[in-house]
Amino acid sequence: MSEPVLESADGFSRIRVDCQYDGTNFSGWSIQPDRRSVQGVIEDVFSRVLDYEITTTVAGRTDAGVHALGQVFHFDLPENLHANWSLDSLLYIANRILTSEIRIIAITAISKDFHARYSALRRRYRYQLLDNARTLNPLDRVATASYHRPLDEERMNAASALLLGEHDFAAFCRAREGTTTIRHLETFSWTRDVSRPANGALCATIVADAFCHNMVRSLVGAMMMVGDGRWTPEKPAEILRSKQRHSHIAPAAGLTLIEVEYPPASEYGQRARRVTAESTRPVNRVPGS
Amino acid sequence: MSEPVLESADGFSRIRVDCQYDGTNFSGWSIQPDRRSVQGVIEDVFSRVLDYEITTTVAGRTDAGVHALGQVFHFDLPENLHANWSLDSLLYIANRILTSEIRIIAITAISKDFHARYSALRRRYRYQLLDNARTLNPLDRVATASYHRPLDEERMNAASALLLGEHDFAAFCRAREGTTTIRHLETFSWTRDVSRPANGALCATIVADAFCHNMVRSLVGAMMMVGDGRWTPEKPAEILRSKQRHSHIAPAAGLTLIEVEYPPASEYGQRARRVTAESTRPVNRVPGS
Numbered sequence: 294m295s296e297p298v299l300e301s302a303d304g305f306s307r308i309r310v311d312c313q314y315d316g317t318n319f320s321g322w323s324i325q326p327d328r329r330s331v332q333g334v335i336e337d338v339f340s341r342v343l344d345y346e347i348t349t350t351v352a353g354r355t356d357a358g359v360h361a362l363g364q365v366f367h368f369d370l371p372e373n374l375h376a377n378w379s380l381d382s383l384l385y386i387a388n389r390i391l392t393s394e395i396r397i398i399a400i401t402a403i404s405k406d407f408h409a410r411y412s413a414l415r416r417r418y419r420y421q422l423l424d425n426a427r428t429l430n431p432l433d434r435v436a437t438a439s440y441h442r443p444l445d446e447e448r449m450n451a452a453s454a455l456l457l458g459e460h461d462f463a464a465f466c467r468a469r470e471g472t473t474t475i476r477h478l479e480t481f482s483w484t485r486d487v488s489r490p491a492n493g494a495l496c497a498t499i500v501a502d503a504f505c506h507n508m509v510r511s512l513v514g515a516m517m518m519v520g521d522g523r524w525t526p527e528k529p530a531e532i533l534r535s536k537q538r539h540s541h542i543a544p545a546a547g548l549t550l551i552e553v554e555y556p557p558a559s560e561y562g563q564r565a566r567r568v569t570a571e572s573t574r575p576v577n578r579v580p581g582s
Numbered sequence: 583m584s585e586p587v588l589e590s591a592d593g594f595s596r597i598r599v600d601c602q603y604d605g606t607n608f609s610g611w612s613i614q615p616d617r618r619s620v621q622g623v624i625e626d627v628f629s630r631v632l633d634y635e636i637t638t639t640v641a642g643r644t645d646a647g648v649h650a651l652g653q654v655f656h657f658d659l660p661e662n663l664h665a666n667w668s669l670d671s672l673l674y675i676a677n678r679i680l681t682s683e684i685r686i687i688a689i690t691a692i693s694k695d696f697h698a699r700y701s702a703l704r705r706r707y708r709y710q711l712l713d714n715a716r717t718l719n720p721l722d723r724v725a726t727a728s729y730h731r732p733l734d735e736e737r738m739n740a741a742s743a744l745l746l747g748e749h750d751f752a753a754f755c756r757a758r759e760g761t762t763t764i765r766h767l768e769t770f771s772w773t774r775d776v777s778r779p780a781n782g783a784l785c786a787t788i789v790a791d792a793f794c795h796n797m798v799r800s801l802v803g804a805m806m807m808v809g810d811g812r813w814t815p816e817k818p819a820e821i822l823r824s825k826q827r828h829s830h831i832a833p834a835a836g837l838t839l840i841e842v843e844y845p846p847a848s849e850y851g852q853r854a855r856r857v858t859a860e861s862t863r864p865v866n867r868v869p870g871s
Contacts, residue, residue: 315720360721388717396717428677428685431604432649432725432838490651549721 299565301405305369308380309407310349311399313362315435317546318394321357322364331355331395335366338390342383345374352409352553353416356507358545360436363417363552367409375402406562407555411569415479416504417552420497420513420543421486424520430490437494438547444520446483446495452519452526453481453497456512456533463536465512466505473572477502481512495520503568509548514541588854590694594658597669598696599638600688602651604724606835607683610646611653620644620684624655627679631672634663641698641842642705645796647834649725652706652841656698664691695851696844700858704768705793706841709786709802709832710775713809722779727836733809735772735784741808741815742770742786745801745822752825754801755794762861766791770801784809792857798837803830 301307312335320328324336332349340346351366370378380400387397406412421436423429425443456478463474480500485493497516499509515532518524518541532539556564590596601624609617613625621638629635640655659667669689676686695701710725712718714732745767752763769789774782786805788798804821807813807830821828845853 313717313720315723362719362721385715388715393718393723394720396720398717426674426677428602428687429682430651431602431683431685432651433722434604434682435724436721 299406299408299411299562299569301369304372305405306372306375307367307403307405307407308370308375309365309367309399309401309403309409310397312364312366312395312397314360314364314395316355316358316360317435319357321359322351322353322355332366334392334395338387339368339383342386342390343370343374343378345371350409352413353504353550355548355550356510356545359548359550361550364550365409365413365553365555367403367407404558404561406565407558408561408565409553411565412555412561413503413568414554414556414564415500415502416550417480417554418499418504418509419549419551420499420509420547421491421494421549422497422513422517422543422547423492423494427492427494429494430492433490436547436549438544440517440521442521444495444517445522446485446520448522448526449483449495449516449520452516452524452529453483453512455527455530456481460533461536462505462508462533464532464538465508465515466538467507469506472505474505476504476508478512483516507542510543510545511539511541513543513547515539517541517543588695588697588700588851588858590658593661594694595661595664596656596692596694596696597659597664598654598656598688598690598692598698599686601653601655601684601686603649603653603684605644605647605649606724608646610648611640611643621655623681623684627676628657628672631675631679632659632663632667634660639698641702642793642839644837644839645799645834648837648839650839653839654698654702654842654844656692656696693847693850695854696847697850697854698842700854701844701850702792702857703843703845703853704789704791705839706769706843707786707788707793707798708838708840709788709798709836710780710783710838711786711802711806711832711836712781712783714782716781716783719779719781725836725838726783727833729806729810731810733784733806734811735774735809737811737815738772738784738805738809741805741813741818742772742801744816744819745770749822750825751794751797751822753821753827754797754804755827756796758795761794763794765793765797767801772805796831799832799834800828800830802832802836804828806830806832 319331322331324330324333347368349366349368384400422438424440426441459477462476466474478501483497486496515529608620611620613619613622636657638655638657673689711727713729715730748766750764755763767790772786804818
């Protein structure tokens with residue numbers, strides 16, 4: 294594996310894009326052959342508008358069916374092309390062409406050492422879950438999963454709290470060869486949304502420095518086993534220590550990437566170098582690498 | 583036209599159903615040949631579950647693409663069938679079989695003189711409109727329409743207020759032969775929702791005793807002309823008095839039937855008889871008529 298090229302090359306501007314999507318009808322963020330991916334649709338639209346083939350690097354490679362309200366990606370644009378474009382116009386035109394399933398909410402020129410994936414300090418996800426066969430408001434059904442049995446949020450909060458901190462989350466990850474599964478889980482808590490449209494849906498907030506593949510849905514799936522009484526609140530922590538994968542993966546529909554947090558601009562490069570040095574995670578596609 | 587049969591026949595129980603739907607992919611409430619309608623899907627599911635062919639009568643016959651969070655309909659069920667069914671089980675099974683675009687939120691046995699359409703005192707609609715090319719959150723896009731120009735809600739509120747009261751709304755209706763277009767518009771007002779998911783969408787509340795065909799979208803379409811400065815705030819009231827139809831119909835996607843209000847149970851029959859006597863509106867399909 295070659296050393297990742299983190300900064301934009303000479304003669305290129307680095308562009309940061311914030312976007313949102315309804316992931317229901319996508320095979321996930323990442324481009325895959327013969328599948329409809331968010332990355333594929335976005336790269337196609339931007340490349341056509343700019344008449345220049347862009348390659349994006351994303352903060353969170355969401356799975357099939359997972360949504361985002363605060364996804365971040367970057368790409369590099371030749372400086373002469375950048376000089377000819379108002380980024381406000383680019384945003385407006387991209388949104389006119391893109392499917393309403395995807396919205397671009399900001400496009401900004403950013404320093405060359407900003408890296409959407411490696412500069413990130415932490416990711417925040419939300420998981421919405423309507424239990425006990427409550428009816429799911431058809432106008433708000435896009436980002437909520439359903440479960441027929443009642444779930445006890447106190448048990449779920451107790452169990453979730455036992456997983457906080459830095460651990461090897463191998464039991465909750467689909468492992469990739471040569472990558473670390475050590476993560477720092479900063480927040481994992483459940484509340485019930487009693488507003489009328491939500492109809493009592495459970496809402497989890499899950500924050501970590503980064504997540505391995507399937508980790509959020511695997512954590513939530515374990516909490517569903519605790520919430521309906523089949524597992525004790527201690528069981529997920531025992532599974533964590535065992536490092537043996539469990540098979541209860543929550544449905545993708547309830548999961549939304551809410552926010553990616555970055556350090557101050559002066560620390561973009563430093564953070565990215567530290568993250569890539571600490572982990573042996575495989576490198577995302579980086580232009581020029 | 584025969585006199586409507588308002589009450590359930592001897593040997594039948596009247597059943598009230600409250601439901602919600604995402605109208606995006608339906609041709610509207612009413613059954614039409616070779617089209618997918620909300621009524622058609624609901625009657626098909628209930629008839630299969632009950633093994634008895636039901637016919638529904640609805641409070642608000644929403645158009646293609648219009649949504650509902652508080653739609654009400656009734657149907658009549660033979661008493662012996664009713665005796666064999668728990669209505670809670672019927673609700674649970676219907677929701678298991680129905681598409682997630684439609685949710686049944688309550689099923690109740692109700693007095694024989696309750697009539698979903700004619701016993702209603704008033705209907706409340708919401709119209710959500712995101713102006714000025716603001717981006718529409720992909721997870722909340724189902725029930726909001728978009729407009730590229732900025733809209734001035736003060737002008738829209740001034741113009742809307744001039745239409746309140748009992749008037750002949752012929753200029754805002756698609757007329758049907760032999761029906762009255764006199765309606766009592768009780769509320770028509772606009773607010774801006776500055777919560778983060780709504781991103782500043784305009785939200786209209788529109789309440790009347792009843793609405794003629796296309797009336798809400800025609801009223802909203804007129805206000806869009808006022809809001810973007812092409813019409814004066816006085817113009818819609820002038821159009822009202824002229825009784826000449828105008829052609830600015832707002833998109834269906836922004837419109838949602840929020841609530842149908844009924845009088846106390848002791849007045850169901852009285853209200854229904856008064857409404858049918860006062861109007862020469864054509865009769866909805868009523869079982870046994």
